[in-house]
Amino acid sequence: MSKKREISLKSYRRRRENKGLLFILPSLLGVSIFYIIPFFRSLGYTFTQGIVHLKFVYFKNFTDLFQNSAFQTALKNTGIFILAGVPILILLSLTLSLLLEKESRHWKRFALLTPMVIPGAAFLLGFRSMFDSYGAVNTILSKFGDFNTDFLGKHSFLMLILIYLIKNVGYVTVIFSGAISTISKEYLEVFRLESSSGISYVRRVLLPLIAPMTFFAVVIAIMDCFKVYREMYILYGDIPPKEIYMLQHFMNNNFLKLNYQRLSTAAFLVVAVISFLIWLLLRLQNRFRPE
Amino acid sequence: MNNKIKIGILSGLLLVIIISGVLLLKHKDNRQEENLTSANPTPITENQTSPTKTESQEPEKSYKLDTISLSTGKFYEENYAELDVTDEIKASISIFNDKLYHIEERQIRQLDTKEVYFELGSYYQNCCCFSIDQRGIVWLIIYENEEFYILGFEPNTTEPKKKIMLSEFTQRIQNDNYMYPLSSVSKMQIDEKYIYMQYRLASNFLLIFDHSGNLVREIENCSDFWIEQESVFVLTDITLSRLIVEEEQSLWEKTIFGSCLIYYSTAFDQIFVLTRNGIERYDKEGLSEPKTLMQFGTDTSYTMDDSFRLSDGRLIVNFIVTSDASIYIGAKEVKIISEDPFLVQETLTLYRHQWKEDEPFDEYTYTITAPYKDPFLVQAIRAYETRHPDIHIKLEYTYETREEYLEHFLDYEQAFSLRIMTGDIGDIVMWGGQIFPYSSICKTDAFLDLRQRVKELEIYEDLNQNVLENMEINQQLYALPISMWYDYIWVDEETAERNGIDLETLTYAKAIELSVQWRKEERADRIFDDNTGFILKKLFSTNLPQLVDLETRSIHLRQDWFLKALEQYKELLHARYFSNSKNDGPYLMGNRIIKAVSGYRDRSVQISYVQEEAFLKRFNNESQINQKYHPDLCGEYARNIRVYPAEVYLISSRSTHKEEAWDFLSFLLDPIMQKNSDLKGVAVNIKAEKELFDAQYRGYNNTVNEEGWKMLEKVYKAVDFSYWEPYLIMDMMTPISKWVEDTTGKLTLEDALTQAEQNLSLRLNE
Incomplete structure (x- = not known):
């Protein structure tokens, strides 16, 4: 009797899964047509050269790419x-x-979260008026001596980090806040019986408990690193100072220069590296999962 | 209801929603296509005509470009009827019953058959204008015994039926001290109520008299007029309007620039206006947009200038339209027979042009993709289709005007790059030369190499081979330049000579060096006049091939002459050595050799060399100096001059009409199109430019003409590189300008050069 029940449960689950597949089929079709198929088409491009007369060149695009000084700079x-x-x-x-x-x-x-809703150009206008050669920060610094600093030139990398933080810190904070708020107070009460150290509570209890959300936040943060290109483009145009020349610059400029093969090769590599990173993070997440 | 039914219903609903969504989107797209606006970056298609035939279609006519007689032709050089019109009255042409009449041997004759309509006889000597009205009555304006009057003759009679004294007009002529009263009236028309006369003074007047000879209305600046039964159409310098004589306000008025003559056709019940560009047709009620029926330089072998002279200097004086869709245009030439006594012979050459209504066709032969609706390209397509009636070219453009395109050219470039990838670029691509991504395109196989095809052209010897060869990369020519821009400067040759400067070999680096030397010597004369960054920009742009090698991707900024020039330029700038006007006072002590003119010669802006010369002369007089036009200084090693293509044309490698596309491109290099007034810059066809130049300045002082051509010839011969890479210049200039402008001393040249090299390195190696 129990075996029969088990079999009917299995077939019920299979039927449910099949129906589920039916419902996601339209979305899957869309994703396939607009993302997966073009991705594999681009992958095909990475082994060819030419626009009209495609020539199979094996791994030449990859070797050329790794030897390309602009790509090396961008990757670094x-x-x-x-x-x-x-x-x-x-x-x-x-x-x-x-x-x-x-x-x-x-x-x-x-x-x-407000930095996320402020239009990029408006945000950068304010940012520039703060850190420009004649900006507010330099004006204040000049009151204390000869402190005129080329923030947007010589310290462009730091400025970029600052923009990245301003743009994303709110969002990630909300993710963490959500995760922390789900932790039961009982954990804290039990921990207090052993120790009164707040740092110890965070390290030993809170962090392991929010580990899945932390990994999610890390993945989001990595993705956001690529999204900061828009701000860089508004500030510096297509060729920024060498220290902040990123992969997006390389790919976007190659697109305009009709270097599709180089663009596809670089894009494929980026996807591969990010996929690897995410895979690594997922592995780590499993290891840190609380018992 | 069980689960299966529920799932079935839900799936069905989902399917319906998806299908409806797709259909709705498609419908919306179609509607959007119909409502395209200029701001919409979706390509717009020009020349679209319904492929179905309409009943109102014109009968078939021949439009072959063969030797054409006046009766079956187009406005080409070989197609004309010539009339001697040395006496003013003979230049008048009148129309009655769709036939043209003119004066020959003291008779009003029908133009084609020479059949006599009216004997002028003794009236000829005193007649200053004639007209035939709709009933066939001949009207003459006579000036006799210092009196003006009008005589009306019924058909086939010799005795006047009506005499109208124009006492008010006579009085006016006397008040104005008019020297040659017989030339005072250039046109007359009469209807049952009024007499309309165009009175020629400093500005033309339309004077309207009643049949008693009383002046009832006067309109100033009237370039031309034509009457219809109830009203009169009046053309002024800037307007076209329809008036009823008794009413103060016009029925409607349109702004119309550069117009010269007007004709109202009773057969078509439409108004035809001859403008600088060609002939436009308006509806009588002034409601619809005008339609262009003919364009000078496209449908004709002549172009027209602002003063309504053809490219060979003849003045357009007549314009009549007949019911068989023929336009008659009269051009008057004045030849000086003798200087003393001063005798001239005037010839009226009458041209006939038949226009063609848009004819329906089944499909386009091939497509041209352009960023904007370039007037030159539109005319070229039209001219090409006229010559090849079986070919229909589709023009796809994204922006309405060049200005609009320049505002969005980055967006366009991005979108177009994607289109190149998918092959959705038509057969021919037109691209704005100045911002054309030259080096990127020339590295791909997306377009055809046109080098060999150009060399095989019959007119190859007439083309500027320097420009063409310097557009090549790796001995391949993907982008065909059809015209070019070049920079010029104003130079004071006398001051240069006095100081022992050879302008032909002077470079910007040397000029900076000399300026430093002269400053130390406290010389009164100066080489430059600049405080706008002009010299720095020129130092980069004229030396681009010396500083950056595009083929080897190498950067050579650390050359001694260049570093020295930068240091010295900064020194001069901070010493406030430069000034932008002679009147700036203490900063300018003597004559300048070079004046900062960062312009370029461009035919399409309609500023002729003579006009520029006149402007320069005025400037010289005001500043009490004597400067002349000179091509830009040469580069440090090249000893040559930089030009850049105004527009370039490419043929897609994917095109299935490569030969037809090439035939069109070769037509763009033909003198017919190369002399077109809407061509930007100067023609790449030297012979065509020379012909145009000679025609444009016929009648002007020979020295001006020769000097102008000499300068152009210098540029033509000395082209060293004909591409334009503004990004590379910006990459270099941005950090170096920062260093030049820095007064704190915190920025070093080394830092600026490193930054410039980094920028260039990234750009070149991407």
Whole structure:
């Protein structure tokens, strides 16, 4: 009897799954037509050269790309930017969310989201008026001596990190706040029986509990590193100072120069690297999952 | 209802929603296509005609470009009837019953058959204008015994039926001290109520008299008029209006620039206006948009200038339209027979042009994709289709005007790059030369190499081979330049000579060096006049091939002459050595050799060399100096001059009409199109430009003409590089300008050069 019941349960689940597939079929079709098929088409381009008369060149585009000085610069800068920007963003957001934990007023939390709704050009206008050679910061600094600093030139990398943080810290903070708010108070009460250290509570209890959300935030933060291109383009145009020349510059400029193969090769590599990173993060997430 | 039914219904609903959505979107797209506006970047298609035939279609006519007689022709050089019109009255042509009449041997004769309509006899000597009204009555304006009067003759009679004294007009002529009263009236028309006369003074007047000879209305600045039964159409310098004599306000008025003559056709019940560009047709009620029936330079072998002279200097004086869709245009030539006594012979050459209504056709032969609706290209298509009636070219453009395109050219470039990839670019591509991504395009196989085809052209020897060769990269020519722009400067040759400067070999770096030297010597004379960054920009642009090698992708900024020039330029700038006007006072002590003119010669803006010369002369007089036009200074090593293409044309490698497309491009290099007034810059066809230049300045002082051509010839011969890479110049200039302008001393030249090199390196290696 129980076997029969088990079999009918299995077939019921299979039927449910099949029906589910039917419902996601339209979306799947859309994704396939507009994303997956073009992606594989682009992948095909990475082994060819020419626009009209395509010539199969094996891995030449990949070897050329790795030898290309502009790509090397872009790859290096993007890597440094991710390595520097993501940890700062995660730490800052986590700290802010912990500080806001006891705040009953939600508006403070959501006020952090305002940089996301302000149009990019307006935000950068304000930013420029702050950090330009004759901007507010330099004007204030000049009151204390000869402190005229070329923020947007010599310190463009720092400025970029700052823009990245301003744009994304609110969003990631809200993610963390949401995760922290779901943790039951009982964990804290039980922990208090052993220790009164807040840092220890965060390290030993809170972080393991919000680990899945932290990994999600890290993935989002990495993605946001690529989205900062718009701000860079408004500030510096298509060729920014060398320190902040990113993969997006390389890919976008190659698109305009009709270097489709180079663009596709670079895009494919970026996708591969990001996929690998996400896979790595998921593995780490499993390891840190609380028992 | 069980689950299966529920799922079935839901699936069905979902399917209906998706299908409806797709259909709605499609419908919306169609509607949007219909309502295209200029701001919409979706390509617009020109020349669209319904492929179905309409009943009102014109009968078939021959439009072959063969030797054409006056009766079956187009307005080409070989197609004319010539009349001696040395006496003023003979230049008048009248129309009655769709036939043209003119004066020959003291008789009013029908133009084609020479059949005599009226004997002028003794009236000839004193007649200053004639007209035949709709009933066939001949009207003459006579000036006799210092009196003006009008005589009306019924058909086939010799005795006047009516005499109208124009005492008021006589009085006016006397008040104005008119020297040659017989030449005072250039046109007359009469209806049952009024007499309309065009009185020629400093500005033309339309004087309207009643049949008693009393002046009832006067309109100033009337370039031409034509009457119809109830009203009169009046053309002024800037308006076309329809008036009823008794009413103060016009029935309607349109702004219309550059118009000269008007004709109202009773057969078509429409108004025809001859403008600088060609002939436009308006409806009588002034409601619809005008339609262009003929364009000078496209449908004719002549172009027209602002003063309504053809490209060979003849003045347009007559314009009549007959019911068989023929336009008659009279051009008057004045030949000086002797200087003393001063004798001239005037000849009226009458041309006939038949226009063609848009004919329906089944499908377009091929497509041209352009960023904007270029008037030159529109005319070229029209002219080409006229010569090849079996070919129909579709013009797809994104923006209405060049200005609009320049505002959005980055968007266009991005969208178009994607289109190149998918092959959705038509057969021919037109691209704005100045912002054409030259080096990118020339690295791809998206377009055909036109090098060999150009060389095989019969007119190849007439083309500027320097421009064409310098557009090549790796011995391939993808982008065909049809015209070019070049920079010029104003130079004071006397001051240059006095100071031992050879302007032919002078470079911007050397000129900066000399300026430093002269400053130390405290010389009164100066080489430059600039405080706007003009010299720095020129230092980069004239030396682009010396500083950046596009083929090897190498950067050579750290050359001694260049570094020295930058240092010295900064020194001069901060010492306030430059000034932008002679009247600026203490900064300008003597004559300048070079004046900062950052313009370029451009035919399409309709400023002729003579006009520019006149402007320069005025400037010289005001500033009490003597400067002349000179091509821009040459580059450091090249010793040559930079030009850049105004527009370029490419043929898509994917085109299935490559030969037809090439035939069209070769037509653009033909003198017919190369002399077109809407061509931007100067023609790449040297012979055509020379012909145009000679015609344009016929009658002007020979020295001006020769000097102008000499300068153009210098440019033609000395072209060293004909591409334009503004991005590269910006990459270099941005950090270096920052250093030049820095007064704090915090920025170093080394930093600026490193930054410039980094920018260039990224750009070149991407």
